[in-house]
Amino acid sequence: MGDRLWRHLADVQAGLLSHRQLRELGVSRGEIRNHVRVGRWAARSGEVVSTTTGPLSPEQALWLGVLHGGSSAMVGALSAARERGLRRWDRDEITILVSNPMSFDPLPGYRFFRTRRPFKVLVGAGELPVCRLEPAVLMFAAHEPHLRTALGAVAATVQQRLTTADTLVDWLDRLTPLRRSRDLRDLLSDVGDGAHSMAxxxxxxxxxxxxxxxxxxxxxxxxxxxxxxxxxxxxxxxxxxxxxxxxxxxxxxxxxxxxxxxxxxxxxxxxxxxxxxxxxxxxxxxxxxxxxxxxxxxxxxxx
CATH class of the missing domain: 3.30.70 (Alpha-Beta Plaits)
Incomplete structure (x- = not known):
């Protein structure tokens, strides 16, 4: 019975499982170590294993970050925007939103960004926890060091017809207080008048x-x-x-x-x-x- 449960969960999560999930399904630490030792599973971080042993697929890489970050973690910023359809704004580093970045070890290739905003408000539909497009890109813009890059990413979501300026303004209100709100409102005023690029x-x-x-x-x-x-x-x-x-x-x-x-x-x-x-x-x-x-x-x- 327990075997079927973890296999089903692995199917849902692209073959990735956290130690916490496995313990809740009755799989002991000794069993986890044995699966890894004989090569059936691979240890991907101190808290996550995969039931596959080859290179991680893009989907698996996202699941690794979410599972490593804990039960309230989700894909965020431009990593989430890409999953929601944004193109030509790819980043090598994967951003994961978490409630407490100090509760686990760092993971190379990932940026864990703390947010106190409610998980249920930000997360979108789907098995993989991914932030909704609008809060993902607005929160990215609030903390990106370069203002022009920040504003360009927001404008691109409208240019690519993934959302509207009015919807982004509504999310600005919901996310208050948010850094750079004034700059973002000025930008969205121009975008609402028809501007589709930073130029x-x-x-x-x-x-x-x-x-x-x-x-x-x-x-x-x-x-x-x-x-x-x-x-x-x-x-x-x-x-x-x-x-x-x-x-x-x-x-x-x-x-x-x-x-x-x-x-x-x-x-x-x-x-x-x-x-x-x-x-x-x-x-x-x-x-x-x-x-x-x-x-x-x-x-x-x-x-």
Whole structure:
């Protein structure tokens, strides 16, 4: 009977079991040591074994961190966001949220982050305890050393259509007090107005700073080949024409990507729509240059 119980639990937990769970199922320390000694199981930490002996899969690595962290542990921060669908924000280190990081030994490759927030409020659905997307990324942003990285991760969740700015604001209220709440609210205000990247957020800030009318973002347009495109920023000019500004990030430095971008801009240009470009670097470090050019092209000032 006990054998069936631990086997069932191992199936649920990708082959990982904690000593505490095994003891509760009637498996003694001596039996655990014997399974490891003869090579049926492998010791993965001082408190966790696996019923497989090869390299850990990504899922097993998450279970190891959770089981090592104790009964109230869950996957958190960007590790949780990745499980919830966030892409291109991977980190080598796995973050585990715990109630008391001093109750167990450190584990290489893992960061155990203490939170006093209720487990049931944060954890999402599923057998593997993983923090919900919104609190995971907001709590990451509150403690990430670099503000721009912190804000970029939050903006990415909306850009990738995993959540909405309004939902994130609701979670900000639920997580109060939270470090950087003011910065996060300012960011989510811009994101709610249509900004989908940090470069677009920088553009809106530059417009406020230099008195330029803010743009409309992510407008749906059909190019001259009949394909639907979404523009970074647009302004309706006084003569009825539309000015489009496309902001090129680091990926656009690739020659092939740069060629595709230029082709896309040509195909979006028409008798009533002009497309111009700038770099994300310009918007962040030389915004006055871009603002002067936009005013010269007919973008109206505020007021």
């Amino acid at each position: 677009e957020v920088d553009l809106r800030k530059a417009c406020r700073d230099y008195g330029v009318q803010p743009p409309r973002s992510q407008r749906s347009r059909v190019d001259n080949r009949g394909r639907r495109r979404y523009t970074d920023a647009e302004w309706r000019l006084g003569d009825g024409r539309v000015l489009v500004l496309e902001i090129d990030g680091g990926v656009h430095d690739d020659p092939q990507q740069a060629t595709l971008d230029r082709r896309r801009n040509r195909q979006l240009t028409s008798a009533t729509r002009t497309v111009v470009q700038c770099s994300a670097w310009e918007i962040r470090h030389e915004p006055w240059e871009v603002m002067e050019d936009l005013l010269a092209l007919g973008v109206p000032p505020v007021g």
